[in-house]
Amino acid sequence: xxxxxxxxxxxxxxxxxxxxxxxxxxxxxxxxxxxxxxxxxxxxxxxxxxxxxxxxxxxxxxxxxxxxxxxxxxxxxxxxxxxxxxxxxxxxxxxxxxxxxx
Numbered sequence: 001x002x003x004x005x006x007x008x009x010x011x012x013x014x015x016x017x018x019x020x021x022x023x024x025x026x027x028x029x030x031x032x033x034x035x036x037x038x039x040x041x042x043x044x045x046x047x048x049x050x051x052x053x054x055x056x057x058x059x060x061x062x063x064x065x066x067x068x069x070x071x072x073x074x075x076x077x078x079x080x081x082x083x084x085x086x087x088x089x090x091x092x093x094x095x096x097x098x099x100x101x102x
Contacts, residue, residue: 034102041098045090047083054087056095062088 019027039059046053051071055063065088071080 038098038102041095043091043094043098045087045094047086047090052080052083052087054084054091056088056091058095058098060092060095062091 039057041058042055042063044053044055048071051068053066057063071083
């Protein structure tokens with residue numbers, strides 16, 4: 001995960017001070033809030049021209065999976081499996097990139 005720079009408050013006159021425990025706790029609380037918001041964000045990807053759609057939460061939990069009935073062919077289950085895997089992997093990639101950007 002990319003590190004986010006946090007500006008440490010400075011004293012009047014430009015002299016910096018060491019962060020207090022309260023400053024650190026506020027920064028931790030802010031980071032936790034950002035993580036919580038991201039874990040609830042949803043990322044959707046499709047494959048097969050929209051035949052399969054997968055939605056993944058920022059917590060990497062699959063929220064939904066939609067399959068167009070027209071692509072269900074009992075003689076070619078492998079194609080359907082490939083489409084599901086492609087859609088889920090792309091949605092996970094999007095979620096992972098969002099986490100890394102935090």
